[in-house]
Amino acid sequence: MAGPPTQKDIERRAYHLWQQAGMPKGRDQEFYLEAERQLKEELISHELKTPDTL
Numbered sequence: 105m106a107g108p109p110t111q112k113d114i115e116r117r118a119y120h121l122w123q124q125a126g127m128p129k130g131r132d133q134e135f136y137l138e139a140e141r142q143l144k145e146e147l148i149s150h151e152l153k154t155p156d157t158l
Contacts, residue, residue, distance in 0.1 A: 108144070109140065
């Protein structure tokens with residue numbers, strides 16, 4: 105992924121997390137926020153490994 109995660113990226117990840125959790129009702133925001141956190145963490149991790157920062 106190049107650049108910050110888009111809303112679509114977050115929604116896709118949230119849906120996947122929701123499915124893995126057994127599709128519980130009423131926890132949309134929880135999965136959205138977790139997906140956003142994960143994607144931002146992955147972006148930071150990726151940026152730390154770029155040749156510019158080695």
